[in-house]
Amino acid sequence: MAGEVLVVAEQVNSQVANVTLELLGEGKKLARKLGSPLSCFVIGHNMEAAVDAVIRAGAEKVYLADHPELAEYKTLHYRRVILDELSSWATPPHTLLMGSTTTGRDLAPRVAAFFETGLTADTIELDIGPYEHTSGIDQTKIGYFPECLYASRPSFGESLKARILGPWKDPQMATIRPGVFAKPEMLTEKPEGVEIKKVAINFQPSDYRITIKETLRELEGKIDITAADVIVAGGYGLGSADGVNLLKDLAACFENSVVGASRKIVDLGWMTYPYQVGQTGKTVRPKIYIACGISGALQHRVGMQKSELIIAINRDPDAPIFSFADQGIVGDVYHVIPEMIKQLQEKNTSKLAELKVK
Amino acid sequence: MNKDLDIYVLIKQVPDTRSKAGVNPDGTIDRAKAGKMLNPFDAFALQAGLNAKKMGGPNSRLFAVTMGPPPAIDILYQTLEHGADATCILSDRRLAASDTLATAYALCRTLEYLFKKNGRKADLIFCGLQTTDGDTAQVGPEISERLDFTQVTYCEDFSISDNLLHAKKIIEGGTQLVSAELPALVTIANSYTKLKFKSLRGAQFVQDVKRASKEEQAKYVEIIDLDKCEADEMRCGLNGSPTIVSKTWKIGVVGGNCKMHQGKAASELVSEVFKDAVMLKEFVKI
Ligand SMILES: Cc1cc2nc3c(=O)[nH]c(=O)nc-3n(C[C@H](O)[C@H](O)[C@H](O)COP(=O)(O)OP(=O)(O)OC[C@H]3O[C@@H](n4cnc5c(N)ncnc54)[C@H](O)[C@@H]3O)c2cc1C
Numbered sequence: 270m271a272g273e274v275l276v277v278a279e280q281v282n283s284q285v286a287n288v289t290l291e292l293l294g295e296g297k298k299l300a301r302k303l304g305s306p307l308s309c310f311v312i313g314h315n316m317e318a319a320v321d322a323v324i325r326a327g328a329e330k331v332y333l334a335d336h337p338e339l340a341e342y343k344t345l346h347y348r349r350v351i352l353d354e355l356s357s358w359a360t361p362p363h364t365l366l367m368g369s370t371t372t373g374r375d376l377a378p379r380v381a382a383f384f385e386t387g388l389t390a391d392t393i394e395l396d397i398g399p400y401e402h403t404s405g406i407d408q409t410k411i412g413y414f415p416e417c418l419y420a421s422r423p424s425f426g427e428s429l430k431a432r433i434l435g436p437w438k439d440p441q442m443a444t445i446r447p448g449v450f451a452k453p454e455m456l457t458e459k460p461e462g463v464e465i466k467k468v469a470i471n472f473q474p475s476d477y478r479i480t481i482k483e484t485l486r487e488l489e490g491k492i493d494i495t496a497a498d499v500i501v502a503g504g505y506g507l508g509s510a511d512g513v514n515l516l517k518d519l520a521a522c523f524e525n526s527v528v529g530a531s532r533k534i535v536d537l538g539w540m541t542y543p544y545q546v547g548q549t550g551k552t553v554r555p556k557i558y559i560a561c562g563i564s565g566a567l568q569h570r571v572g573m574q575k576s577e578l579i580i581a582i583n584r585d586p587d588a589p590i591f592s593f594a595d596q597g598i599v600g601d602v603y604h605v606i607p608e609m610i611k612q613l614q615e616k617n618t619s620k621l622a623e624l625k626v627k
Numbered sequence: 628m629n630k631d632l633d634i635y636v637l638i639k640q641v642p643d644t645r646s647k648a649g650v651n652p653d654g655t656i657d658r659a660k661a662g663k664m665l666n667p668f669d670a671f672a673l674q675a676g677l678n679a680k681k682m683g684g685p686n687s688r689l690f691a692v693t694m695g696p697p698p699a700i701d702i703l704y705q706t707l708e709h710g711a712d713a714t715c716i717l718s719d720r721r722l723a724a725s726d727t728l729a730t731a732y733a734l735c736r737t738l739e740y741l742f743k744k745n746g747r748k749a750d751l752i753f754c755g756l757q758t759t760d761g762d763t764a765q766v767g768p769e770i771s772e773r774l775d776f777t778q779v780t781y782c783e784d785f786s787i788s789d790n791l792l793h794a795k796k797i798i799e800g801g802t803q804l805v806s807a808e809l810p811a812l813v814t815i816a817n818s819y820t821k822l823k824f825k826s827l828r829g830a831q832f833v834q835d836v837k838r839a840s841k842e843e844q845a846k847y848v849e850i851i852d853l854d855k856c857e858a859d860e861m862r863c864g865l866n867g868s869p870t871i872v873s874k875t876w877k878i879g880v881v882g883g884n885c886k887m888h889q890g891k892a893a894s895e896l897v898s899e900v901f902k903d904a905v906m907l908k909e910f911v912k913i
Contacts, residue, residue, distance in 0.1 A: 375780045378768035387870035390763035435870035478808040486801035599889035608893040
């Protein structure tokens with residue numbers, strides 16, 4: 270039988286990160302396909318509420334490492350408890366999932382390198398399916414594998430999306446950005462009989478080579494574009510950093526709205542990373558997404574295609590964004606956006622008038 | 628004063644996405660048409676290496692290392708212009724189609740070969756946070772696991788005292804100050820200091836090296852293969868990669884039912900869209 274589907278939980282101040290819950294939701298589907306249990310590795314200190322949350326999100330077995338030294342994420346300490354525990358298993362997990370956060374990207378490659386197993390970064394789709402390896406110099410790799418982890422991600426190369434798999438060695442690993450999968454329905458009551466295994470903790474002197482001096486959590490985490498109903502996003506077509514003001518003015522016309530950005534303009538420093546939408550930024554699902562001067566590259570599209578209504582403004586009628594937007598305006602952002610603002614303000618006045626009549 | 632430090636910077640040549648050549652509007656790359664450049668993230672790592680060298684004792688050394696086809700030697704010359712002391716490229720056909728694990732293995736073999744040659748292990752290894760063509764950020768941590776180095780990822784700033792690296796790093800929703808014992812592997816975020824301009828002297832030096840004899844050149848740009856660094860070919864390239872790309876798709880037009888508005892004055896286009904997009908009304912601010 271295939272091994273477990275294991276999600277390594279992420280926590281801040283003993284609270285489970287959303288990405289962990291999202292991975293449990295998606296992990297459950299994989300576990301059902303494999304006929305394996307869905308388990309969750311919880312690491313931290315004072316983790317009772319966290320354990321409760323992961324169980325209500327679908328974990329059927331919990332591995333718990335609770336220790337004051339683990340209160341905050343530390344590469345070598347976290348690495349130690351995971352490697353010690355997994356090394357003691359007769360059957361390794363079939364699948365191991367972590368968030369593609371600064372933490373997951375620090376830890377997952379170390380685990381993968383230790384087990385010499387494959388790791389797919391920034392996955393946007395997960396599934397279980399067969400694979401037949403028919404040729405290659407390494408004869409030992411040839412064979413039919415009925416149950417592989419399929420991890421798909423946009424690729425930089427000639428084609429647009431690539432399915433990556435590695436059935437030769439378990440655990441088959443992937444990291445996934447927050448927001449890619451929907452949060453599962455949380456059970457209101459904790460189901461009975463979920464096994465909570467306290468894992469052995471044996472830190473080695475070498476684990477103390479890294480120490481945390483100070484942790485500052487601030488603003489950046491508070492900017493959360495995923496909660497907005499309306500996102501006015503800009504791309505390189507804005508022409509310069511000043512163009513961002515245009516976005517802000519348009520966004521100001523809507524309730525619960527925020528501005529967003531393509532990676533190109535984040536890389537250029539016109540906007541900051543918390544506003545980036547896409548494969549390596551945020552995945553958003555607003556009611557309305559207005560894309561201004563964004564070409565619609567796949568890496569951008571995967572972060573916003575689930576928006577309810579997509580309006581695209583681009584001066585190139587062949588821009589890829591028009592292949593998946595709902596409403597397309599072929600025109601210059603510097604003509605179209607001011608016109609939008611003007612008409613919205615008129616609407617606003619007429620709405621106000623209406624209200625007054627009532 | 629700090630002890631002498633041996634510092635290594637790991638860099639990669641990637642397709643040039645700054646120019647339009649070879650870059651398709653859908654974000655895909657025509658590798659044949661695209662130019663080549665130093666991975667932009669690695670420029671920050673190079674600057675970090677240069678700064679670290681100044682923090683070390685007077686006999687500190689900076690080495691740049693890459694893996695790739697022979698044209699990648701260009702980026703090694705670039706590091707020499709900026710002040711690297713010597714460089715090395717691992718180039719071998721058997722490395723083709725390496726995934727991150729196989730890449731980390733091959734680079735570790737190269738590093739261990741260099742540690743032996745240079746008489747001691749690295750004190751510091753700097754990598755760019757990630758590459759622009761793979762974007763995994765995995766190779767650095769996979770190397771530190773293999774070498775049993777401490778690790779600081781997403782590093783924005785650092786100093787060195789005694790045997791410790793003091794670093795400011797990005798974490799979820801904030802930053803953290805950490806101290807890591809040397810030897811350490813550090814991945815540098817693009818919020819670090821930009822790479823300074825190369826010096827005239829550096830440029831002149833590289834001109835001289837390029838004109839020098841093969842043996843003289845090899846002192847500054849050493850080219851090695853898998854045999855030279857005693858790497859097991861079964862652990863490299865496609866053989867040594869635990870992952871494989873089993874399928875690729877062109878994601879074409881999904882619905883293809885975008886309602887297009889064009890060829891009219893902006894005012895007309897906008898009012899058309901507002902008429903169609905009924906939902907918009909709900910969210911207009913009063
Ligand atoms: C591994 C990887 C991960 C990535 N992750 C992300 C990600 O998370 N998010 C992301 O966005 N990108 C990401 N990218 C980058 C992505 O491939 C594109 O390069 C990027 O999205 C392009 O940004 P853009 O649309 O702003 O710029 P461009 O592609 O340059 O498009 C600009 C558009 O503006 C239009 N335009 C120009 N002037 C005007 C004008 N005056 N009025 C109207 N239209 C105008 C042009 O016709 C063009 O379509 C990633 C790439 C890689 C390789």
